Amino acid sequence: MVKIAKGRFIIMRNIHFVVKAVKQFTSFRRIFLNDYYNIENNPGLKPLDTVGDFEFLELPEVREQLIQFEDEKIYRIKLNIHQIHCSSCIYLLEQLHQIDENIQASRVNFQRREIVLTLTKTEGILRRVFQLLSQLGYTPQIPEENNPKPNQQSKSLLIKIGIAGFCFGNIMLLSFPEYISGNSDIDSAFKDAFKYLIVLLVLPVLFYAAADYYKAAYTNLKHKYLSVDVPIVLGITALSVRSVYEMFYLSNPGYFDSLAGFIFFLLIGKWFQSRTYENLSFDKKYSSFFPLAVLKKVADAYDITRIKDLDKGDIIKLRNGEILPVNAQLLDDQAIFDYSFVTGESKTIVKQQKDSLFAGGKLKSANAMLMVTSKANSSYLQELWNNSDSEHPKGRTTAIIDSISQKFTIAIVLLAVAGFFFWYFNTGFSKALEVFTAILIVACPCALALAAPFTYGNAGRLLGKIDIYLKESSIIEQFGKIKTLIFDKTGTLTQKDSSEIVFNGRELDLTTQQDIKTIATCSIHPLSKSLVDHLEVDESQQFVEQYEEVAGKGIKATVRSSTYLIGSQNWLTSNGVLLHNINDNGRSKVYIGKDQVYIGYYELSNTYRDHILSDLKTLNNSYSIAIVSGDGNFEEQFLKSALVDKIQMEFNQSPNDKFNFVKAIREKNKGAVMMLGDGINDAVALKESDIGVAITEDTGSFTPNSDIIMHAKSLSKLTNMLQYGKDCNNILYACLSASILYNIIGLGFAFTGLLSPFVAAVLMPLSSISVVFLAVGLTNYFAHKRKIA
């Protein structure tokens, strides 16, 4: 320990980690942690004190899902760990074999927040590994089954880009002689050889790399819808037909270099836009928040049973901190549940015997026995979820581009036909056909197709730097349409785990405060924990005697020969203490009695995030704002006084109420609605809104149905983000204007019949590249201006 202290643990707040870690794992070598702290300055993850038992790992079904490979000697398992966030994490996790000799090897995939472990087959090894990881602060999660798909897609896109790039480069090289010299200098043998090579090289581009565009254009046409893919395919067709004609009938140079380059750029744009956050899951199912298994009573013993296999009438045992996965009836006398998971209300609820309970409550008191009243898939949340399924299509991508490309396609076709007839009557059929194809070639909407991916893709990337993660970057376009912002209160406007505590009553002397803290330390009740955090005095160095805690009521204990009663109003009254000056405003309170005399109560209220209220006031100038909360209306007065009257507030809202609220607003006014929420209780409302923003304090937590995952600390950048969204739309228009300018120049060449392959080879990449630079440059500039990234 002394040696460690001599080490380089400058960061004081991490010392507790080291001390704990060393205590827990004596095999942690000094060097091991030294390196951990050397790699990054601030690796800080707090190890957890309590970890579960992970009995569910004994179930064969779970094992099957978890174990990738096994033989007589080893297991290979893959786990998701959301907490991986820096290189120190990689280091620690890849050194696990130094802690437990049964861990043979571990390998981290940082991008996907995944770890693959090779374990020696021993009794209970899986559970030990899960416990070890949880103790270190890396809660392992069993990967969901439908994971590998997006990865496969991005791989095939990369291969397509590689092939298109390869062909593009080589075709350019082979076309080059045609451009610099007149026809006379080149040996006709070369010309022929190059010609066939070019055609050979263009085939994989046409039939493999560009295949997705044909499919997209075909499906769009089938639905009578002109997306940007249609003019792209039109351009590709015109280019290839014309090139073959020029090269094989007229022995002129073709346009295949432009074609390959064009497809190469398009694919890069696609890649740029599709770079998503693999480690974030934007659509989590309810079931993934519930435990995998519970203890079911069979005869006189308890069996681990999967949630799916629970049936009506089964008796289950729930332990402190576990989430109730099904609807059930309480068999014990009393239990405390925290339903903030479902309702968003931060108060704990005391349930009595025979009370029925909804799934989703977290047990806050000692172990409880319950009887299952319905099967897992018919719980309240699940039904709410299914009901809201029939809803509007969400996040229509790039509406601006689509509406422009529709007009664009029609205009180009008309222009091409006009050009055809003009030249047909003036010179003849062959010249007319030449102009017709030239117009289709030059008007190929390369720049049009690149503008949106690069603008939104880059903007999304920049937003990711300040911990605002977009599911699809094209959602930025919708920012401009937003008229209403709806906020959830608890956990969104307020901080999740910190509450402000105020004492009301007779002023407390130091010893009393110390004693209260000492007693509260003994209890695991959440309110006691808040009290301990609040009281900034040292614990009194005295023994707590006659400690008695009644779940759901309070504590009775003696310190320094004074007897304290700490707990609910009822608890004090039932112990014969007379209460006075009680203000029942619905907030959580802890009443204190000392030596049978009532001395006052602690009141807990939520703390609002820094600057959020002033931000709301500013936002109110340009948007209409509403606050919906699952909590009671005891904060209404405060909010009304802190904010402007125009802000609509709804309290006591169930998840379903929130859903209806969003729906009503969407139907009432034309603009888009952005909903910001944090808990699973907001999930249905997030789904119904046009843009659902999940506010989270760690990216591994609740994010069902969100389009955007925003770190809580970035909430202050909301105004900037919305403005930036509008900027991006303007940038898009600027890029489109630039591309249309190029098109007009190109059309000038095409219409007069002067479009040579050389002009096309210069003009088309030039327009694409300048649009890309314009988009990336402007998005960077405005991000800087709006103080993003």
Place this chain on the structure above:
Amino acid sequence: MNILIILIGASLLVALFFLGAFIYSVKKGQYDDTYSPAHRILFENNIKQKTKDQTNEK
């Protein structure tokens, strides 16, 4: 001059080899995680430990 045709063919073959290498590396998942390998190489796991332990023993 005909040698040029052979040379160009040869250069194409070399380029094709690299394209093949690229496709192979993508399929083998070498681009799956671009963060950890870059950091992993900097971890001095066991070598440093031994030297320090030795100095302590002295």
